[in-house]
Amino acid sequence: MPRISAPTVAEHRAAQMRVLLDAARSLLAETGRPPTFAALAERAGLARPSLYQYFRSADDLLLAMVEDVFPRWSATVARAMDAAPDDRGRVVAYLRANLELVAQGEHALATALATVSPPNAVMEGSRAMHDELVRPLSDALQALGTRDVARSAELINAVVNSASRMIESGTPLDDVWSSVEELVEPFLDRLVHERGDAHGFR
Structure with missing residues (x-):
């Protein structure tokens, strides 16, 4: 090198x-x-x-890897959401970016790291990443007028988790994404429509 x-x-x-x-x-x-x-x-x-x-040690190396992997995931998702044109697009970007990372093998890497790293380090890293990921998603859902932001964010993450398992089991990303769109887009369209009605737009 x-x-x-x-x-x-x-x-x-x-x-x-x-x-x-x-x-x-x-x-x-x-x-x-x-x-x-x-x-x-x-x-x-x-x-x-x-x-x-x-x-200083093998454990120190693993801690450095935890501190590197999880924030990089969050930063990638955040960049995708920031590039979206509106709040509806931010939610779609959240879903898509997470699944693209899974398809690239990042989720498998994070899972492997979780199995070999000190438990406290992984727990803290996972919690920090979850908080960083959920915050902009929750902001977008709130801006769209979601009635229960926390519950909606949890359900969207459940979709991400289920879709991630499909991808890691060998289903192509595009096939999984088509199903995710069919499931999530009606929900987002309804929020956009209701927000428009609430502001007097028909």
Whole structure:
């Protein structure tokens, strides 16, 4: 792997950390097991002792992976929602972005990480990701006039979870997405229609 050059020591360290985390993610995805320091050093093109400059132990490496995987998922979904033209589109973008990540293998990676990481770290990471994901979804549902925002968000996440299992079982994303649209779009259309009526638009 080519040597990283950066203007400052801090930037070099951040870039090297990114290389190490990406290598650790790929090893976990390939094996389903925590990456050893030996395997990680080989994949990243570093001497094994160099890893201790970044991770004090195997558990420290796993904690860093948890802190990396879950926020990246949330950030990807948030970007998709921010690009949507309206609140209805934000809900659709939430669904689509989550399922695209599943189709790309990110959910399997997060699940594998959950099985090998310290339980408290996974619990805290999962809770933080859930809160980050649900907040913009809830905001969009509230803006659409949903009567029970928390319950509607929970039901939408149930659709995401069921659709995720289908994708991971081998059903193509496009086929699953067609079913998700058929299920969710009437609900969103009704909210948009009712909001329009409430504002005097016919």
